[in-house]
Amino acid sequence: MKKLLFSVVFLSLVNAKVVDRVVASVNNEPITSYDISKIVRQKHLSAQEALNYLVDKKILDEQIKRFGISVDDFDIENTMEKIAKQNGMSLFEFKAFLQEKGKLKDFKKQLKESLLKEKLFKAIVSSKLRVSPEEIKNYYDNHKDEFAVFKTVQVVGYYSNNPQSLEKIKKSPLMSQNEVITKTEVFDYNELPLNLMYLFKNTKVGEFTPIINNGANYVMYYIARKDGKVYLPLNQVKNIIVNKIIAQKREEILKSYFVRVKNQADIKVYN
DSSP states (O other): OOOOOOOHHHHHHHSSOOOOOEEEEETTEEEEHHHHHHHHHHHTOOHHHHHHHHHHHHHHHHHHHHTTOOOOHHHHHHHHHHHHHHTTOOHHHHHHHHHHHTOHHHHHHHHHHHHHHHHHHHHHHTTTOOOOHHHHHHHHHHTGGGGEEOSEEEEEEEEESOHHHHHHHHHOTTOOOTTOEEEEEEEEGGGSOHHHHHHHHTSOTTOBOOOEEOSSSEEEEEEEEEEOOEEOOHHHHHHHHHHHHHHHHHHHHHHHHHHHHHHHSOEEEOO
16 A cells, blocks of 8 residues: 655645645545645644545445445434433433534534444444353453452442432532432342442442433432452353453454555555
């Protein structure tokens, strides 16, 4: 693949008045000086970094077309609703928030690009991801400390229908909030669902957990103390291990795939 280098003439254009001309192409798809100057401003990149970014984007867009990947309004709305819920808002409230900030259009555009990439990556790796029982067992044996947890944990739960009230308590723990109910509880590790147990495991004693929506209302926990130490059995953490191995393999597969595609691409830079 031809090494991507700028001419002195082009580099001067980046910091001066931009004359729109084709400075590079990827499989006959042009990249102009205007394209590059726009990315330099938007992403605060150097001219060379902007060119590299646009080359990679051309290759990515080409692969999206090749695989027939598409994203419709339903995909975008559904994902926005999930994001809104994670932030304690309805979809309507989330859209209104973005609209007020003047960022709704850009957010939807970026989200669409992200969903297109994710669908493409899934299509590339779907037939190549396999995790054997031996790999799972080896990971567990070699990373056992990842699965060490408390035997018991004492927490103070803060429950409310208003996440903003919980945020106020997190900032000022002594503040009284009428719409917040508190409850002190002690749990054995095997009484907890896996996601809640890991939430407690990853929160230090003397700190609050993030605010979560438990379906009925919002809740956060103050970790008062942790006692004892046990190792979660393999059968309980098998899915976690599988996801970790898949994430690693996925990254390796995608890196190898795009290096190969880029090396095969017809990339030209014009002086």
